[in-house]
Structure formats: C-alpha cells, structure tokens
Amino acid sequence: EVQLVESGGGLVKPGGSLRLSCAASGFTFSSYSMNWVRQAPGKGLEWVSSISSSSSYIYYADSVKGRFTISRDNAKNSLYLQMNSLRAEDTAVYYCARAPAGSWGDVWGQGTTVTVSS
C-alpha cells in the first residue's frame, strides 16, 4: 500500500524551530518529487515547498523562504522540513504529498499539526 506518514509536529514558541518528517512506503520514493502543503485552522490549502527526486531542484513559497528548508533521504525513504524562526502564522496542519509529474499531488499523508504560540 502506498503510504505517507508525517511526524514531528507539536507546540513551539515563536522564534523556535521544529523538524517535520514524512516516511514513505509502498512505492519507489527516489523516483518522485515531493511537496509540503499546509492548512491553517479553518483556512484553505497553501503550498509550502517542493523538492525533486534527486534534490536537484528545490522551491519555496515566499512566506517561508529563508526560514524553512526542505530535504530528503532517498536511502531512508524520508522527506523532511526544517522550520526555523517560527511565527504564529505558521500554525497549521502540514501535509506531505507525492508529485508524480511534479505539478500535482496524487498521494497525501494524514498531516502533522504545528502550533506556534507562547
């Protein structure tokens, strides 16, 4: 079964850091681009970042550029999101998504919740 499982969310103070992980199984992880998408409470979906299959191409939303870093370890079938200098507006459920053609997500994880509050 194709599956993505996020972890690493939690409560963090403004200015703090958090590292999210996404464990992939049931498919050849190294063949796919991957993305992070977030959803603030009661709000819509917001794309955060993408990484190509070999990590050659990396992109960020303007709202997180310079603060977040996406990475992957194909040997461990894992995707990561290092989040630094967190702000209240980063509070959201963070989803990882597989991107078969780079431009859309066909498989999504269940999400992990990040709350930034003092």
Place this chain on the structure above:
Amino acid sequence: NFMLTQPHSVSESPGKTVTISCTRSSGSIASNYVQWYQQRPGSAPTTVIYEDNQRPSGVPDRFSGSIDSSSNSASLTISGLKTEDEADYYCQSYDSSRWVFGGGTKLTVL
C-alpha cells in the same frame, strides 16, 4: 503569478448535479493542468481529478473535470450527488514550479 478563484460555497440536493468553478486571474487556464481535491472534515485531501479531466482509479465517474478557455476557468461537475460528497473542494494549478490553490468551495448536500 496568478490566482485561482472559487465560490465560497455551493449546495444541492441528493441525486442532483452540481458544478464548481475555478477562475484563473491571469494567463490562460489551458497553460497548466488543473487538479481538483476533495477534503472531508478532519481528513487529508484526496485527488478526484487530475490533468484537467482525468479521474484517478477508484474515483467514481460521477466526478468530471473540464476547462473553458472563453471564461478562463476550470470546472468540477459532480452528478448523482450523494451525502458522502459533502466536503471542501480545492482546485490547483501550477506556476513557475509552485503549486497554486484556489480558496476552496464547501459543498453541502442537503
């Protein structure tokens, strides 16, 4: 950069047909594929339409997608509505390596 605009909400009765629109603010709707995601409360999004009008395996043929260059918009049509179709629906396209989402439409089946 462009934006995708969706109606905030739509409602229809079981068994009927509903269409949700997604209008692109600039550039041609046909320039980049449009996808549609369904999100039920408390759940992750799932893909119901990809590449304008393709259905993933397991998605019933009651779901269909199209684009209209004259209105520069994409549409998701759900026929034979069921109560289980009640959810939020998001359109999504692609621009300069970034995913662009519409604001979402809440579908109520009553």
